[in-house]
Amino acid sequence: MASPALHINKPNYSSTRIVSPLKVSIDTSAAVEIIETIYFDNSAAEESNTTRLIGTLLGTCSDDGNVTIKNAYIVPHKEEDGELIFEESHHFSTFQLYKRSNPELQVVGWFSTIDKLDMYTGLLHEFYSKFSPSNPQILLTLKYRNENNEIITPILKTYISGPVGLPASSYLSHSLGLDKTGAFAFVGIENEIIQSKSESTSLKYINKAVNNENLLTSITSNSELQQLETELKNISNLIQILSEYCSKVANGEIKGDEKVGQVLLSALKFKLSDNEINDLKLKLDTHINDTLLIEYLSSCIQQQLELSSKLTNFILPEDALK
Incomplete structure (x- = not known):
């Protein structure tokens, strides 16, 4: 018996200039800007499920x-x-203001503060696709309330779209009088979310x-050695x-995740050579010696300052003028 479900694959674009994205990466600064938009929503609580901000x-x-x-920025x-x-x-x-400070930036899509696809979604997506025909536009949705209208941890989802049915500019669409505005299938x-090492450490x-x-x-109270100890x-x-997770999977207590298994397999295949291990040990020993040397020098300077202040108290004013 044939399944009644409708299966939609990631759209393939006929134009050689358009490449369907394999993955969407979001900088932490952009993610914060998108999440911050929910605080601009001044609608009443009972209307928060039907209103949204876009950008x-x-x-x-x-x-x-x-x-x-x-x-990212909000568009009224x-x-x-x-x-x-x-x-x-x-x-x-x-x-244009963003473009002046960073010429590499281009419009890659739009976002919405609700995770539902409605009649306006296709219209907005068509607008962004019209002015950026060389790149497929991304739709990003932000969900921050559950079914009970309670605040939850923000969930970011991204979609790619493809046109459904006949193109709006085709002769057959015009002859049949079909309104193809906003006809998209979203997948x-x-x-x-990507972040630099400095951002990760600071957060x-x-x-x-x-x-x-x-x-x-x-x-600042933690020294480098204390930070290294904490990380270890x-x-x-x-x-x-x-290790506990692998033991439970091996004993059949829980079902293993394929993605976790693939990451573990790739990590186990990675092995440092003897030269790399010796080089790492040498760099670590050198760093520790440098740190100890700096601490020793700072201690010597402190002792010299204390000794100088004590000797100054034993010198009489008339002797200091000689």
Whole structure:
């Protein structure tokens, strides 16, 4: 018996200039800007499920089709009585301001603060696709409320689209009088939030303030050796958790995840050579020796200053003038 389900694959574009994205990467700064838009929603609680804010996504597209979202900004709009009012002038003027500071940026899509696809979604997507025909546009949705209208951890989803049915510009569509405005099929696409090592380290230490009653934390109080010790303890804890997970999977207590298995397999195949291990040990020993030397020199300088202050007290004023 044939399945009644409708299966939609990732759209393939006929134009050689358009490459369907393989993955969408979101910079942490852009993710914060998108999540921050929910605080601009001043609608009443009972209307929060039907209202939304939309905006433009700026970023870059690589030759292999991957899209990186680097900035985002809100575009004012209204949805009243089945009509959509979109302020195009604000969109273009703001884009030109971003373009002056970073010429590499281009419009890569748009975002919405609700995760539902409605009649306006196709219209908005058609607008962004019309002015960026060389690149497929990304739709990013932000879900921050559950079914009970309670605030939850924001969930970011990305979609790629393809036209459904006959093109709007085809002769047959015009002859039949078909209105093809906003006719798109949206398919989910993988995305990830990327961050630099400095951002990851800073956020990790700032997050310690959550566990304190005064919501304060000290970053500069930890020396490099203490930070290294903390990181090694975290790695040891992660290895312990991973070991327990593998044991449960091997014993049949839980079902293993294929993605976790692939990552583990690739990690186990990686092995440092003897030269790399010796080089790592040498760099670590050199770093430790440098740190100890700096601490020793600072201690000597402190002792010299204390000794100088004590000797100064024993010199009489008339002797100091000689």
